[in-house]
Amino acid sequence: xxxxxxxxxxxxxxxxLHSPALTDAQNKEIYGKCNNPNGHGHNYEVELTxxxxxxxxxxxxxxxxxxxxxxEEQIMIPFRHRNLNEEVPAFxxxxxxxxxxxTEVVLRLRAAWPMMFSSEGxxxxxxxxxxxxxxxxxxxx
Amino acid sequence: xxxxxxxxxxxxxxxxxxxxxDAENERVYGAAANPLGHGHNYIVEVAxEGLPQxxxxxxxxxxxLKTILEEKVLDVYDHRLLNREVAPxxxxxxxxxxxxxxxxxxxxxxxxSTGRAKLYSVRVHETSxxxxxxxxxxx
Numbered sequence: 001x002x003x004x005x006x007x008x009x010x011x012x013x014x015x016x017l018h019s020p021a022l023t024d025a026q027n028k029e030i031y032g033k034c035n036n037p038n039g040h041g042h043n044y045e046v047e048l049t050x051x052x053x054x055x056x057x058x059x060x061x062x063x064x065x066x067x068x069x070x071x072e073e074q075i076m077i078p079f080r081h082r083n084l085n086e087e088v089p090a091f092x093x094x095x096x097x098x099x100x101x102x103t104e105v106v107l108r109l110r111a112a113w114p115m116m117f118s119s120e121g122x123x124x125x126x127x128x129x130x131x132x133x134x135x136x137x138x139x140x141x
Numbered sequence: 142x143x144x145x146x147x148x149x150x151x152x153x154x155x156x157x158x159x160x161x162x163d164a165e166n167e168r169v170y171g172a173a174a175n176p177l178g179h180g181h182n183y184i185v186e187v188a189x190e191g192l193p194q195x196x197x198x199x200x201x202x203x204x205x206l207k208t209i210l211e212e213k214v215l216d217v218y219d220h221r222l223l224n225r226e227v228a229p230x231x232x233x234x235x236x237x238x239x240x241x242x243x244x245x246x247x248x249x250x251x252x253x254s255t256g257r258a259k260l261y262s263v264r265v266h267e268t269s270x271x272x273x274x275x276x277x278x279x280x
Contacts, residue, residue, distance in 0.1 A: 003238045004274040054242065057160045058169050059234035061273070065171060 004125060005061045006049040009071050011080040014041035015096040039083065045130040046075055046105060052122030062122040070116045074108040098137040102129045106139055143261055144200045145188045148210050150219035152227075153180035154235040178222060183237075184266040185214060185244060191258030201258040213247040237267040241275040249277065 016039040017031035027035045034040065048071065052061040078088055084096040090107075094100045105127050113124060128138045155178045156170035166174045173179065187210065191200040221227055223235040233239050245263045252260050262280070266272040 001242060001275070001278065002280055003241060004276075004280075005238065006272050006274070008270040054236075054238045057158055059156075059158070059236035059239045060169070061238050063169065064271075065168070 003061050009046045014039045015084040047128040049126040050122040051125045098131040102137045102139040143188050147186045153178045154223040186264040188261040190261035209251045241265040241273045
């Protein structure tokens with residue numbers, strides 16, 4: 001039986017939205033306050049949705065300990081209390097918008113997934129990231 | 142079109158499988174394997190799929206939905222020790238996954254006797270950080 005399981009993680013980080021491909025005036029116009037050269041921060045919430053079959057013995061779709069470990073290694077340690085522009089390699093070239101952050105989370109999880117779960121195990125279905133209560137980005141796989 | 146309704150219940154459970162050793166149970170379920178049990182405030186979100194009926198403007202009778210949620214879910218689950226008081230959890234581990242499947246099975250035959258509205262999904266939130274969604278055998 002297929003079940004869709006979602007688990008949430010929270011981290012705090014700072015960023016600045018600024019594209020080197022745009023002029024200062026364009027950056028200011030597009031990103032507004034988020035273009036502040038000193039940066040600013042958010043309490044991000046990341047929701048991972050997995051799909052899989054319920055194991056008849058454990059009644060679980062996923063070993064939550066393994067999922068938490070994967071999230072800790074791939075999301076929390078790299079992003080928690082970091083300056084995303086300076087400390088996450090992808091954001092030295094990409095602008096750390098919520099859209100690009102969701103893409104980066106998916107890339108990291110997909111790359112590490114086979115080390116944690118077998119091919120018969122759960123698969124990643126969707127990532128949702130809350131930058132604030134009002135800004136939410138969803139990326140399906 | 143999909144309409145959703147939410148109800149809450151509080152219950153205790155013990156996540157231990159008789160098919161696993163004590164050490165395996167501790168590893169798989171962590172603190173939830175405590176043999177003395179623990180509890181949650183569960184939130185159940187049911188989504189019904191259908192089209193608004195031309196006369197009533199409603200997908201289904203919400204009073205009926207409220208009644209079956211009370212009879213089939215709350216009367217069964219609220220303020221219970223799931224392992225002892227709610228079948229099938231004398232046989233299967235009352236994980237949030239199995240709770241969602243059981244609630245689907247209890248509700249699905251009773252949603253709408255005319256067959257126009259159908260159960261689309263059952264979401265069960267165990268904590269603010271963990272929920273599952275079940276969409277039946279086909280989902």
